[in-house]
Amino acid sequence: MVATTQTKDQVAELAGTYKHGWSTEIESEFAPKGLNEDVIRFISAKKEEPQWMLDWRLKAFAMWQKMEEPDWAMISHPPIDYQDTYFYAAPKAKDGPKSLNEVDPELLRTYEKLGIPIAEQEVLAGVEGAAKVAVDAVFDSVSVATTFRKELEKAGVIFMSISEAMREHPELVRKYLGSVVPQRDNFFATLNCAVFSDGTFVYIPKGVRCPMELSTYFRINAENTGQFERTLIIADEGSYVSYLEGCTAPMRDENQLHAAVVELIALDDAEIKYSTVQNWYPGDKNGKGGIYNFVTKRGACRGRNSKISWTQVETGSAITWKYPSCILEGDNSVGEFYSVAVTNNRQQADTGTKMIHIGKNTRSKIISKGISAGRSNNTYRGLVRVMGGADNVRNFTQCDSLLLGDQCGAHTVPYIEVKNPTAQIEHEATTSKISDDQMFYCMARGLDAEEAVAMVVNGFAKEVMKELPMEFAVEAQKLLGISLEGSVG
Amino acid sequence: MMMDQSSDISGFQKAYDTTRPALPGGGWLQELRHIAMTRFMSLGLPGRKLESWRYADLKALRKTPFQPVTKAPEADIAAIEKAAIAGLDAPRLVFVNGRFSRPLSRLHTLPADLAPKSLRDVLMLGGGSIRDLVMDLRDGDAFDQLNTAMMSEGVVIEVPEGMQVKTPIEIVYLVTDADNGAAHLRNVIRLGQGASLTVVESFAGDDSRFFTNQITQTTLADGADLTLLRRQHEGSGTVHVSRTYATLGKARFQMASIASGSTSTRHELRADVTTEGGHVGYEGIQLARAGQVLDTLTFMDHAVPSCTSTQTYRAVLAGQSKAAFQGKVLVRRDAQHTDARQKADSLLLDRAAEASTKPELEIYADDVQCAHGATVGELDADQVFYLMARGLAPNEARALLVEAFVAELCGNIANEPVRDAFLADARNWLTSANAAMDAPKEGDQ
Numbered sequence: 005m006v007a008t009t010q011t012k013d014q015v016a017e018l019a020g021t022y023k024h025g026w027s028t029e030i031e032s033e034f035a036p037k038g039l040n041e042d043v044i045r046f047i048s049a050k051k052e053e054p055q056w057m058l059d060w061r062l063k064a065f066a067m068w069q070k071m072e073e074p075d076w077a078m079i080s081h082p083p084i085d086y087q088d089t090y091f092y093a094a095p096k097a098k099d100g101p102k103s104l105n106e107v108d109p110e111l112l113r114t115y116e117k118l119g120i121p122i123a124e125q126e127v128l129a130g131v132e133g134a135a136k137v138a139v140d141a142v143f144d145s146v147s148v149a150t151t152f153r154k155e156l157e158k159a160g161v162i163f164m165s166i167s168e169a170m171r172e173h174p175e176l177v178r179k180y181l182g183s184v185v186p187q188r189d190n191f192f193a194t195l196n197c198a199v200f201s202d203g204t205f206v207y208i209p210k211g212v213r214c215p216m217e218l219s220t221y222f223r224i225n226a227e228n229t230g231q232f233e234r235t236l237i238i239a240d241e242g243s244y245v246s247y248l249e250g251c252t253a254p255m256r257d258e259n260q261l262h263a264a265v266v267e268l269i270a271l272d273d274a275e276i277k278y279s280t281v282q283n284w285y286p287g288d289k290n291g292k293g294g295i296y297n298f299v300t301k302r303g304a305c306r307g308r309n310s311k312i313s314w315t316q317v318e319t320g321s322a323i324t325w326k327y328p329s330c331i332l333e334g335d336n337s338v339g340e341f342y343s344v345a346v347t348n349n350r351q352q353a354d355t356g357t358k359m360i361h362i363g364k365n366t367r368s369k370i371i372s373k374g375i376s377a378g379r380s381n382n383t384y385r386g387l388v389r390v391m392g393g394a395d396n397v398r399n400f401t402q403c404d405s406l407l408l409g410d411q412c413g414a415h416t417v418p419y420i421e422v423k424n425p426t427a428q429i430e431h432e433a434t435t436s437k438i439s440d441d442q443m444f445y446c447m448a449r450g451l452d453a454e455e456a457v458a459m460v461v462n463g464f465a466k467e468v469m470k471e472l473p474m475e476f477a478v479e480a481q482k483l484l485g486i487s488l489e490g491s492v493g
Numbered sequence: 494m495m496m497d498q499s500s501d502i503s504g505f506q507k508a509y510d511t512t513r514p515a516l517p518g519g520g521w522l523q524e525l526r527h528i529a530m531t532r533f534m535s536l537g538l539p540g541r542k543l544e545s546w547r548y549a550d551l552k553a554l555r556k557t558p559f560q561p562v563t564k565a566p567e568a569d570i571a572a573i574e575k576a577a578i579a580g581l582d583a584p585r586l587v588f589v590n591g592r593f594s595r596p597l598s599r600l601h602t603l604p605a606d607l608a609p610k611s612l613r614d615v616l617m618l619g620g621g622s623i624r625d626l627v628m629d630l631r632d633g634d635a636f637d638q639l640n641t642a643m644m645s646e647g648v649v650i651e652v653p654e655g656m657q658v659k660t661p662i663e664i665v666y667l668v669t670d671a672d673n674g675a676a677h678l679r680n681v682i683r684l685g686q687g688a689s690l691t692v693v694e695s696f697a698g699d700d701s702r703f704f705t706n707q708i709t710q711t712t713l714a715d716g717a718d719l720t721l722l723r724r725q726h727e728g729s730g731t732v733h734v735s736r737t738y739a740t741l742g743k744a745r746f747q748m749a750s751i752a753s754g755s756t757s758t759r760h761e762l763r764a765d766v767t768t769e770g771g772h773v774g775y776e777g778i779q780l781a782r783a784g785q786v787l788d789t790l791t792f793m794d795h796a797v798p799s800c801t802s803t804q805t806y807r808a809v810l811a812g813q814s815k816a817a818f819q820g821k822v823l824v825r826r827d828a829q830h831t832d833a834r835q836k837a838d839s840l841l842l843d844r845a846a847e848a849s850t851k852p853e854l855e856i857y858a859d860d861v862q863c864a865h866g867a868t869v870g871e872l873d874a875d876q877v878f879y880l881m882a883r884g885l886a887p888n889e890a891r892a893l894l895v896e897a898f899v900a901e902l903c904g905n906i907a908n909e910p911v912r913d914a915f916l917a918d919a920r921n922w923l924t925s926a927n928a929a930m931d932a933p934k935e936g937d938q
Contacts, residue, residue, distance in 0.1 A: 407856070413856060419849070419851050420848075420867055420869055422841065422847065424844065426871055428868075431865075431866060431868070432864075434864045437859040437860055
């Protein structure tokens with residue numbers, strides 16, 4: 005059932021680029037390859053953005069031109085030709101497969117395992133003519149979504165696309181956009197500032213507990229925003245919101261380069277829980293194709309007693325470059341990071357977190373589980389920094405790596421920088437493999453090798469998986485097993 | 494930022510040009526020096542943007558044109574005795590401001606076939622074997638290049654196959670009355686099969702401005718056992734950069750280091766284990782006082798199966814000081830059954846102190862045991878309370894706990910006078926750090 009809601013989300017996104025979709029001007033909605041000021045003006049004009057927004061984009065573009073692509077991560081890829089990339093709504097290939105028979109059977113098998121209905125499988129796989137079915141499905145869901153929207157409105161929650169928000173709530177967007185991830189932050193974030201296509205805006209008013217888990221699915225007019233997505237979530241004093249991003253079904257995208265920015269702001273006593281399941285196309289067994297995912301995610305605990313919690317399950321993308329972080333400014337604020345990153349075949353993941361302790365009595369917890377298989381490389385990179393004024397800081401970090409096979413790599417690069425003696429910082433890391441005993445034990449009870457691995461891996465990742473909202477938890481467990489297929493035997 | 498500019502090193506070129514005629518070594522070595530100097534000038538001093546130098550402080554090297562010392566001042570034996578290890582009856586080599594002093598040394602107690610030579614003598618004599626002696630550091634970083642270009646003094650110790658040297662060899666480096674001088678030292682220690690040796694180095698000095706730039710290359714054949722013990726307590730005007738290379742077969746390399754000296758210190762241990770069954774052990778203590786930046790880097794390269802390494806690092810920071818530890822374990826593809834452990838603990842005694850730790854694992858083999866742990870914090874208030882409840886004054890209680898924290902690492906040193914010297918170093922540091930801490934603010938929480 006959950007698969008269905010998630011799937012519909014994608015359907016909505018995919019449908020947007022087909023002529024049967026409910027956006028009528030789609031055909032003209034893409035800019036030519038390459039990046040220059042005109043492309044940025046085009047994007048801004050398409051979005052009917054106010055002048056200040058265009059100026060903001062252009063300023064970022066000017067900065068970006070002077071910046072260099074970072075090279076410190078443990079990833080390698082051929083140089084990215086930014087002038088050979090679509091920066092806005094790249095057109096989808098129109099000559100998709102005629103029926104499911106033509107679709108990569110590997111992909112179909114995965115859909116099946118995740119329990120996705122046939123009709124939706126067609127849409128996901130981009131089968132020609134399937135869009136109409138999908139659109140019907142979406143139309144069905146629109147009424148559902150509208151119902152949800154009403155309920156949210158009643159609570160005073162603002163939940164819309166960021167383009168809409170710029171028009172309807174410019175004061176909020178102007179105040180908070182770029183306030184957590186500054187325009188100049190890093191190469192990919194700056195690029196995003198210049199070209200972001202759309203994304204989500206959430207505002208939870210004072211004292212409101214958001215009545216439901218939010219996910220992009222409920223946002224109407226969702227377009228293909230996977231490439232340069234921009235998310236801004238503000239939890240005002242005493243509010244709570246749980247946000248779900250992504251999808252367990254494998255996502256194909258013509259655009260190889262992804263650079264999203266997510267900004268979270270938690271004011272006094274507010275709490276934001278942000279959960280991600282990332283399963284973009286990882287490329288084939290030989291590492292051909294696959295998404296380059298360069299994401300900047302950061303949350304600011306601005307208020308006293310605020311809390312931001314990141315949970316991520318990363319199984320997709322050829323390259324994952326992602327460090328969801330917390331800036332703990334408010335006294336007594338709390339930051340958490342729970343991560344499972346799985347790499348197989350030729351995938352490369354360099355992911356982790358930063359916990360910057362500025363306020364007094366701030367606490368953070370980092371649990372990272374890396375699983376490497378095939379010929380992949382999986383790196384945890386994390387920073388815990390305690391500033392001079394941050395008294396009584398507590399941090400606990402645990403990063404464990406599991407290696408499946410002798411051709412993969414597992415790396416741990418933690419930084420601990422402490423400027424206050426009252427801090428208590430603890431860090432632990434281990435590296436191990438699945439023991440023969442564990443395999444034997446499982447297989448003696450009738451599991452085959454892959455099932456046994458899936459079970460052990462799920463046990464290894466349990467501490468993180470239990471942090472996922474119910475909506476994701478079951479599927480994410482299956483996903484771990486599927487991602488590691490072919491890694492044993 | 495200013496720190497990252499490498500332009501400010503013309504002083505080194507000038508120093509090289511003036512010193513060159515006096516540098517020991519024949520034609521091939523002169524050529525090697527020239528290439529190294531050219532490389533150094535193009536590399537520049539590493540800035541903070543360079544990952545492995547992010548916590549180091551090389552300001553003083555950019556500001557002061559340190560001139561290699563060609564003639565050392567007179568030093569009296571009392572100063573040497575003070576710097577050396579009390580009660581250690583051992584052969585002793587003495588360097589004053591980086592120049593070997595035969596009269597102050599004590600070589601007569603050495604066995605006949607274990608004669609340490611001065612690197613300078615060896616280089617001056619020339620001959621084919623020296624080429625093998627000097628490690629090829631062409632691909633190394635700026636300090637490898639600088640050291641190769643300028644090295645003029647050091648110790649060469651070769652322990653023949655099967656020789657078990659029972660008494661340690663002591664090397665004392667004293668800095669006295671040095672006016673912006675520099676010592677570019679290269680030590681070469683080679684152990685034949687089944688040989689064993691302990692070398693103890695003590696660095697000490699007054700507050701004059703000085704730059705110690707040392708590389709120690711050690712090579713251990715199968716069955717060899719080398720223990721390298723370092724006490725680094727140079728004066729507050731010194732910049733100290735020392736790097737130890739260990740290349741070992743199925744051998745045992747053990748290093749223990751205690752450092753409280755210099756305004757800015759960088760210690761490195763880079764170990765390559767090349768035969769199955771090799772072991773590297775490292776124990777590092779850093780004691781930082783106001784104004785100091787103490788930086789340690791270790792790199793354990795496991796390239797073959799079934800080797801082990803253990804690293805334990807402890808830092809105590811008082812006043813406005815910085816101490817950093819970057820420890821890396823690399824387990825290459827074929828190095829199955831590697832057992833690598835690493836633990837880094839830092840104790841902050843002052844609000845203005847800053848501790849940084851980066852324990853890094855890079856692992857490409859699956860059947861391995863690799864773990865690291867790191868902690869940063871202050872003294873446990875409960876423990877302080879416990880001792881105070883038994884009648885100790887706050888600073889006594891603190892001192893006892895800090896001493897225990899450091900002493901745990903000295904316990905493995907087999908030689909008693911050396912172990913006592915390490916403990917005494919820690920105690921002396923504590924006394925002065927405590928005095929400095931108690932001076933401005935009275936009482937304790």
